[in-house]
Amino acid sequence: xxxxxxxxxxxxxxxxxxxxxxxxxxxxxxxxxxxxxxxxxxxxxxxxxxxxxxxxxxxxxxxxxxxxxxxxxxxxxxxxxxxxxxxxxxxxxxxxxxxxxxxxxxxxxxxxxxxxxxxxxxxxxxxxxxxxxxxxxxxxxxxxxxxxxxxxxxxxxxxxxxxxxxxxxxxxxxxxxxxxxxxxxxxxxxxxxxxxxxxxxxxxxxxxxxxxxxxxxxxxxxxxxxxxxxxxxxxxxxxxxxxxxxxxxxxxxxxxxxxxxxxxxxxxxxxxxxxxxxxxxxxxxxxxxxxxxxxxxxxxxxxxxxxxxxxxxxxxxxxxxxxxxxxxxxxxxxxxxxx
Numbered sequence: 001x002x003x004x005x006x007x008x009x010x011x012x013x014x015x016x017x018x019x020x021x022x023x024x025x026x027x028x029x030x031x032x033x034x035x036x037x038x039x040x041x042x043x044x045x046x047x048x049x050x051x052x053x054x055x056x057x058x059x060x061x062x063x064x065x066x067x068x069x070x071x072x073x074x075x076x077x078x079x080x081x082x083x084x085x086x087x088x089x090x091x092x093x094x095x096x097x098x099x100x101x102x103x104x105x106x107x108x109x110x111x112x113x114x115x116x117x118x119x120x121x122x123x124x125x126x127x128x129x130x131x132x133x134x135x136x137x138x139x140x141x142x143x144x145x146x147x148x149x150x151x152x153x154x155x156x157x158x159x160x161x162x163x164x165x166x167x168x169x170x171x172x173x174x175x176x177x178x179x180x181x182x183x184x185x186x187x188x189x190x191x192x193x194x195x196x197x198x199x200x201x202x203x204x205x206x207x208x209x210x211x212x213x214x215x216x217x218x219x220x221x222x223x224x225x226x227x228x229x230x231x232x233x234x235x236x237x238x239x240x241x242x243x244x245x246x247x248x249x250x251x252x253x254x255x256x257x258x259x260x261x262x263x264x265x266x267x268x269x270x271x272x273x274x275x276x277x278x279x280x281x282x283x284x285x286x287x288x289x290x291x292x293x294x295x296x297x298x299x300x301x302x303x304x305x306x307x308x309x310x311x312x313x314x315x316x317x318x319x320x321x322x323x324x325x326x327x328x329x330x331x332x333x334x335x336x337x338x339x
Contacts, residue, residue, distance in 0.1 A: 001026040005081040029288035058261035058293030077173040090161035107177030115170035121146035162211035239338040243314040257295040270306030
C-alpha cells in the first residue's frame, strides 16, 4: 500500500524490496485481495474465505455469515515520517454512517523494531474535550493534547476504536485489527502528495467518534503463558475481535491446532519449516500462515531463532479460564483482556 509517509525499502522484513519507485507504507498480509499462495484454496482470500470448509474455520466460526469477510487484517507498517493524526469508528457508527455491512476498526500494534527515540501518540491527556480539541486543531497544536509513548522493540499497544493516534518514524509495526480500512484523518501536518494535493480530512466524522472520556488504549504489558530455554509464549493483548500472542522459538516445537478456530502465524524474525501429518513447507520472515482449525498436530522447526505472532478470534471466556488455570492473577488478566 503506497503511503506518503512510507519507505523506499522494506528491509529487513522483505530484503528483496529495496529502492522502490514509490514509498510503501503498509504490507497487507490478509487483506481481502491478498493472495493465498499455496494449498487447495490458492487465490484471493476474499474468495477463499467463502470456499473454506467449516472445519478449517473452526467450530465457533462454522459459517462465513458469522463474519461475511475474513475477520482479521494483519499488516506490517513501515513509517519514515509521522502518520496523520487519525481515529477509527466503532461498529455501530460504521454501520450507520458508512455501510450496513461495515465493521469498525479496533487494532493493536507490536513493535518488530524501533530506533532509539522512536515515539507514537496514543490517546488524549486528561480533561481534553471537543472544544479544546477543536481549538488545538485550528492552532496546529494537536500534538500537545496527546499521550506520548516511547517505543522499544517488542512493545505492544492496544488501540480501541475511538482512540485518536498517530505513529512516528523509525519503527516497523506488526498490526492486528478488524478487517476494515475506515480511517478518519484529523490532521496531516499540511503535507502534499506527489501531485501537490493535500490528502482529504474527515473532521466531522472524526470528532463524532472520538472517545473524549478516555478509553482503554495504551501500552500493554505481556502476560507470560509458558517459558523454557527453547520456547517462550506470551499473550500480548486480547479483545472481542482478536487476540495476539508472541512465540519465541530456538528449538523444534510440537503443538496442535485449536478445533474452535483457525489461527494466523506471522513470522516476525527467522526461518525454518512447518511440518504436519500430510506435508511440510518452509517458512520465512514476513510471511503469514493460516493454520486450519482441523490441522491437528503440527511442528515448527526453526532453522534459526524464530519470533512469530499468533493471531486468532478468541472465545474470551475460555481465554480467561486458560489464564486463570495458568496461575495468572486476576489483576494481570484485567490489564490484558479488553471487553
